[in-house]
Amino acid sequence: MITPLNIALLVFDGVQILDVTGPAAVFGAANDAVGYSFYRVHILSELGGKVKSNCAIEIDSSSLKKMSPRSIDTLLIAGGTEDKVCEFAALQTVRKWVLKASMSARRYGSICTGAFALGEFGLIDGKQVATHWSSCFDLQTAYPDANIDSNALYVEDGKLWTSAGVTTGIDMSLALVANDLGNEIADAIAKRLVLYARRPGYQSQFSPVLKAQIDAGAPFGKLITWMQEHLVETLTVSTLAERAMMSDRNFHRKFTSATGETPANFVETIRLDHARQLLTSGLSIKEIATKTGYLNATQLSKAFNRRFGISPSFFREMNSSVPISRTDGSN
Numbered sequence: 001m002i003t004p005l006n007i008a009l010l011v012f013d014g015v016q017i018l019d020v021t022g023p024a025a026v027f028g029a030a031n032d033a034v035g036y037s038f039y040r041v042h043i044l045s046e047l048g049g050k051v052k053s054n055c056a057i058e059i060d061s062s063s064l065k066k067m068s069p070r071s072i073d074t075l076l077i078a079g080g081t082e083d084k085v086c087e088f089a090a091l092q093t094v095r096k097w098v099l100k101a102s103m104s105a106r107r108y109g110s111i112c113t114g115a116f117a118l119g120e121f122g123l124i125d126g127k128q129v130a131t132h133w134s135s136c137f138d139l140q141t142a143y144p145d146a147n148i149d150s151n152a153l154y155v156e157d158g159k160l161w162t163s164a165g166v167t168t169g170i171d172m173s174l175a176l177v178a179n180d181l182g183n184e185i186a187d188a189i190a191k192r193l194v195l196y197a198r199r200p201g202y203q204s205q206f207s208p209v210l211k212a213q214i215d216a217g218a219p220f221g222k223l224i225t226w227m228q229e230h231l232v233e234t235l236t237v238s239t240l241a242e243r244a245m246m247s248d249r250n251f252h253r254k255f256t257s258a259t260g261e262t263p264a265n266f267v268e269t270i271r272l273d274h275a276r277q278l279l280t281s282g283l284s285i286k287e288i289a290t291k292t293g294y295l296n297a298t299q300l301s302k303a304f305n306r307r308f309g310i311s312p313s314f315f316r317e318m319n320s321s322v323p324i325s326r327t328d329g330s331n
Contacts, residue, residue: 002036002038002331003322004037004038004039004040005038005039005040005043005073005074006039006040006042006067006071006072006073006074007023007039007040007041007072007073007074007076007080008036008042008044008067008074008075008076009023009024009042009043009044009076009100010045010064010075010076010077010078010084010088010094010098010117011043011044011045011051011053011059011061011078012045012046012051012078012080012084012087012088012113013051013052013084013320014052014053014054014080014081014084014165015051015053015054015059015078015079015080015083015084016054016079016080016111016112016113016165016166016244017053017054017055017057017167018166018167018169019078019079019080019111019112019169020043020053020059020078021109021166022166022167022169022170022173023076023111023169023170023172024041024043024179025170025193025253026170026173026174026189026193027039027173027177027186028041029189029192029193030065030177030180030181030185030189031216032192033181033185033188033189033192034181034185036092038180038181042062043059043060043061043062043068044061044062044063044064044067045061045063045064046063046064046091046093046094046165047063048061048063048064048066049061049063050063054080054081059125061203062096064068064093064280065093068125069097069098069100069101070100071105072101072103072104072105073106073107074105074106074107074108074176075098075101075102075105075107075108075109076108076110076111076114076161076169076248077098077109077110077111077114077117077118078110078111078112078169079110079112079113079114079115079131079132079165080112080113080115081113082116082135082138083112085113085114085117085122086116086117086303088117089116089117089121090120091118092181094117095120095121098117098121098123099123099169100120102121102123102159103271105159106159106160107160107161107176108123108159108160108161109160109162109172110131110162110163110164111162111163111165111168111169111172112132112135112163112165112166112168112169113131113132113135113139113165114139115129115131115139115162116131116135116139116142118160118162119139119142119146120145123160124143124145124146124160124162125143125145125146126145126146126147127146127147127157127158127160128147128149128155128157129146129147129148129150129155129157129160129162129166130148130153130154130155130162130163130164130168131150131162131163131165132151132165132166133150133164134283136148136150152164153171153172154168154171154172154175155167156175161175161176162297170193174186174189174190177189181270181298183280183282184282187281187282192219202243203242205246210213213288219244220244220254220255220258222223222261223243223244224259224270226243227240227266227267228238228270228273228274229276229293231270231271231291231293232290232291232292232293233293235263235267235293236266237251237252237263238285240255240263251263256271267293268303268307271293271303272292272303272307274291275288275289275300275304275312278291278292279312284297285297285300285301285313288300290311296315297312300312301313
């Protein structure tokens with residue numbers, strides 16, 4: 001009989017609710033997908049009882065004292081405002097428990113600004129770390145020995161797993177499940193949660209589409225959204241200029257100035273970005289080419305190799321997860 005793996009999610013008053021419920025939902029869905037309790041999720045706080053989240057929802061929690069730190073397989077500290085996280089990390093009971101758990105756990109980490117607690121405990125020195133984009137500077141300033149990745153959705157560095165926060169906690173949790181149970185189970189969970197795609201950790205917190213929309217603003221924001229939704233169509237300068245109600249020459253000049261890329265380069269950027277997302281799914285290269293507006297797999301491969309220096313198939317191989325077989329409760 002398989003002993004469930006204990007997942008500890010540490011919370012405190014003011015915790016970001018999605019940093020807790022997102023990962024918890026993923027691990028719960030994993031149990032449903034395999035048909036038995038592979039994971040046992042524990043919501044833990046210093047004293048236990050009801051914890052107030054940042055959005056008026058209270059979360060029931062158990063006291064850290066009731067859970068042996070050496071029984072934890074995966075420890076994750078949720079985020080909140082930086083001051084609330086640091087107040088939580090300053091509690092000696094919490095500090096001692098986390099340090100003991102991190103030594104014996106198979107993996108530990110944080111979601112969003114929970115990384116500040118890890119920093120207070122000395123657990124990110126010399127490590128590659130992700131956190132919410134708005135807190136990267138503060139985290140790097142506070143813990144200069146850490147290497148803060150301001151771009152990644154989540155980062156794995158040995159036993160340490162950290163995510164950029166909010167919905168990226170779901171992405172990281174799916175990656176943890178994929179490591180344990182394989183990509184097929186993780187993909188099934190993503191489908192059940194109605195996620196657009198499983199996002200790999202290297203993906204930027206700001207997608208090329210979102211960044212372009214922010215940078216370009218009016219009059220190209222809506223056009224960029226339309227482009228993303230119509231990748232399978234022929235997106236020539238003339239087609240895009242007509243939708244923007246501009247001459248070809250004027251559109252090319254203004255679009256390039258607003259986004260930093262020519263229209264042709266930008267179309268390739270969003271097509272290849274979508275292709276990278278789809279490469280973590282079970283679709284064939286031919287199917288991905290069709291969905292991203294390329295005539296065939298060869299055309300996609302040439303564009304992918306020109307942009308990233310590797311083939312789509314090799315990229316998929318590099319970013320595939322290796323299942324870890326579990327038959328007992330040992331770490």
